[in-house]
Amino acid sequence: MTRKVYYLSTCDTCKRIMIEVNVDDSFVQQDIKTEPITEEQVESFYAFTKSYEALINKRARKLKAVLEDNPVKTDADYKKLLLMDYTFLKRPVFEIDGKLFVGNAAKTVAEIKAALAKE
Numbered sequence: 001m002t003r004k005v006y007y008l009s010t011c012d013t014c015k016r017i018m019i020e021v022n023v024d025d026s027f028v029q030q031d032i033k034t035e036p037i038t039e040e041q042v043e044s045f046y047a048f049t050k051s052y053e054a055l056i057n058k059r060a061r062k063l064k065a066v067l068e069d070n071p072v073k074t075d076a077d078y079k080k081l082l083l084m085d086y087t088f089l090k091r092p093v094f095e096i097d098g099k100l101f102v103g104n105a106a107k108t109v110a111e112i113k114a115a116l117a118k119e
Contacts, residue, residue, distance in 0.1 A: 004028040006037060006093040013104050014092045021094075021112050032086040042082050045093065048100035052078035055102060057090040 005023055007014040009031045023029065030037075045055055052075045057063070062085060072078060081088045094101040096115045101108050 002095060002097055004030065004095040006030050006032055006041075006089070006091060006095075008033055008086065008091055011091065017092055017104055017109055017112075020109060021116060032089060032091070036086055037082070037089060039083060042079060045100060045102070046079070049102065051075060052082060055082055055090055055093075057088055060085075060087045062087055 003026050005018060005027050007018060007029065009015075010033065042052070042055070046052055049055060053072075056078055063081070066081065066084070070077070072081070090103045092104065094112050094115075096112065097119070099115060101112045101115070
């Protein structure tokens with residue numbers, strides 16, 4: 001039974017969702033600000049999403065400025081962004097028993113709850 005959450009400790013939405021789905025000591029918790037995601041982790045996320053773009057937080061404030069200087073042309077460019085700055089990862093990211101849940105959409109939170117209820 002693997003449970004891990006990648007989150008940002010300064011993000012109120014992450015905190016709210018973690019409380020809502022009852023994240024406890026059974027979860028490995030990685031604050032991506034103090035412990036940045038690795039290339040291996042990004043690649044493992046990609047194995048689930050089949051797209052680096054799907055992992056990008058399009059509402060990140062820094063993203064617009066970065067894209068002006070470095071337009072994204074390929075999925076590999078999105079991978080570089082993910083490794084460049086923690087704010088570019090769509091969060092939170094939950095890994096639960098071999099499944100990945102990315103982002104804070106209500107549907108995603110419901111899927112997390114359902115996955116946890118099955119355990």
